Amino acid sequence: MNPANGDLVASTYSGPVINAHSVTFYRSTDEGNTWTIIPSGHLSAATAQTGCIFPGNTIVCGGYWAPAPASSAWISTDGGQTTTSASTATSNGGNVYGLGFNPVTQDLWLGTEQHGIFRSTDNGFTWTRQSPPATSFDPAHGIRDGNIYGMTFDRNGNVLFGSQGGIWKSSKTGSGYTWTNVLTNHNTADGKGLGRDANGNLYYGHNHDPNDPTVVYRSTDDGNTWSALDSGLPPSLETHRFVVNTTDRKLTP
Numbered sequence: 001m002n003p004a005n006g007d008l009v010a011s012t013y014s015g016p017v018i019n020a021h022s023v024t025f026y027r028s029t030d031e032g033n034t035w036t037i038i039p040s041g042h043l044s045a046a047t048a049q050t051g052c053i054f055p056g057n058t059i060v061c062g063g064y065w066a067p068a069p070a071s072s073a074w075i076s077t078d079g080g081q082t083t084t085s086a087s088t089a090t091s092n093g094g095n096v097y098g099l100g101f102n103p104v105t106q107d108l109w110l111g112t113e114q115h116g117i118f119r120s121t122d123n124g125f126t127w128t129r130q131s132p133p134a135t136s137f138d139p140a141h142g143i144r145d146g147n148i149y150g151m152t153f154d155r156n157g158n159v160l161f162g163s164q165g166g167i168w169k170s171s172k173t174g175s176g177y178t179w180t181n182v183l184t185n186h187n188t189a190d191g192k193g194l195g196r197d198a199n200g201n202l203y204y205g206h207n208h209d210p211n212d213p214t215v216v217y218r219s220t221d222d223g224n225t226w227s228a229l230d231s232g233l234p235p236s237l238e239t240h241r242f243v244v245n246t247t248d249r250k251l252t253p
Contacts, residue, residue: 004057007079008032011047011063023047023063027080038080048073048099048111049149049192049240053124055101055108060086060124062096062110072096073110075124087126097149104157111148111161130177134164143168143179150194150241152202154222160202162191167204169223183226187211195242198249203229205239205253215239216253 001008008028023046025038040063048062059076072086073096098111108120108127116131132138134146144165151161159170159177166185170177185191189209196202204217204226215237218229233239239253 002054002059002079004054005029005079006031009038009052009059009061009080010035011051011061013047025061025063025080036080038076038083040074040083041085043074044095046095046097048096050098050100050151053099053101053108055106055123058123060099060108062099072127073099073124086120086124097147098151098161100151100153100159102153102157102159104153104155109151109159109161111151111163113148114146116143116145117148117151117159117161130170131168131179144181144185145179147190149192150204152194152196154196154202155200156222158222160194160223162194162204162206164190166191166206167194167223167226182223183217185209185212192238192240193242193253195244195251195253197244197251203242203251203253205242208236208238 010026011023013023023043025040026035027038028035043063052061060073062073074083075086076083095113100109108124110118110127114134114137116129116133118127119130120127133142135142135144136146146164148161148163161168167183168179169182187209189206189212191206193205202219202223213235214228215230215233216239217226219226242251242253244251
């Protein structure tokens with residue numbers, strides 16, 4: 001939901017083949033009774049699973065697949081009537097898998113398939129890479145941060161994102177960032193969902209892994225350590241997203 005005007009924004013697609021059935025975005029101005037297509041241009045068959053973000057009066061969503069026009073988000077400054085493509089470094093050639101707004105530092109973050117995580121300080125119009133790419137793309141200099149789907153931010157504004165390697169947490173170093181693997185994935189438990197409740201506790205979900213039956217992890221120390229918090233959840237489940245109730249501020253996987 002766009003908090004500026006209450007409009008709803010939805011993304012749809014059919015079929016799992018990249019570019020065979022592209023993502024399409026729609027908006028509703030009447031609580032979902034009718035929907036109008038958003039002219040967002042050529043998009044891939046995957047978009048940010050975190051959904052759109054709404055900094056100021058701007059809508060920022062994912063979906064572009066390089067080179068059309070590049071792997072980046074699209075932006076609208078008029079509620080979804082028209083859109084434009086954001087700009088990222090030319091080295092970025094994968095899809096947008098995650099988007100996040102840091103409530104502490106007021107900047108935006110964008111997770112990609114193989115090229116790491118990007119940061120924007122101008123409401124999404126331009127992005128700069130802030131982490132090494134994935135080892136699958138750059139074996140010599142990369143880290144295991146492919147498929148950045150989920151992200152969240154601790155009480156101090158540090159960034160945490162889920163990936164093929166588990167959870168990575170940022171530390172500010174001058175004008176850049178260093179990254180620590182605070183929860184490591186040794187098998188198939190690729191990170192998917194990250195969330196934060198009203199008390200600042202962090203929650204994490206991942207792909208199914210017989211060697212890691214924990215469905216939901218929780219951290220009470222800003223992501224430095226994690227423990228299981230999944231009583232009542234069958235071990236076969238995967239948690240891809242966390243939602244905070246805007247009324248009581250409680251969190252639901």
